[in-house]
Amino acid sequence: AQSVAQPEDQVNVAEGNPLTVKCTYSVSGNPYLFWYVQYPNRGLQFLLKYITGDNLVKGSYGFEAEFNKSQTSFHLKKPSALVSDSALYFCAVRDMNTGFQKLVFGTGTRLLVSP
């Protein structure tokens, strides 16, 4: 069965500093990996995905994520955080070897960027 772990409930970072939000996954086959962001009273907004190819993927709003197969990780990064990046971030996985489409989400990490 697929699973995702986001070990940090909250990440605090000062504006202008780099940020990392951690994610590890478990699938029986090869993973499709996604990051979503949720602002208050809004739905999940797609940020980026890893399907295949380069381990470093770039997404919206200057975010990027690094896929590491040996560590089964897909950490979200940004070189310089903005106060407006403060939100709830979800990592999600689906097993590309199954015929199913469902996403399995982590518990989410709240990012707080202070001015």
Add this chain to the structure above:
Amino acid sequence: EPEVTQTPSHQVTQMGQEVILRCVPISNHLYFYWYRQILGQKVEFLVSFYNNEISEKSEIFDDQFSVERPDGSNFTLKIRSTKLEDSAMYFCASSETTGGSQWPQHFGDGTRLSIL
């Protein structure tokens, strides 16, 4: 940019009543989904729908739940007899399908369902 829209944004219902949550997926998308998020918990998959039939469902999606695409634009989730534990935020999502399951799912803003 096209969006998934959900109505209503908040639904309050008495326990035991039927409720229908409505969604309009992105127009050229062919895969549709419902997820739910109980307050303070993670987002959980309920069901996926493709080609007018359920393609996958979770153990949460029991006989009290049903989905339908009544016309060319709407996608609905019905809960026949609501329970207190059905209180949650329900998200609809849709994705393209052009032979690849790597297309991201795009989510609506959700319907907050409160069961009294």
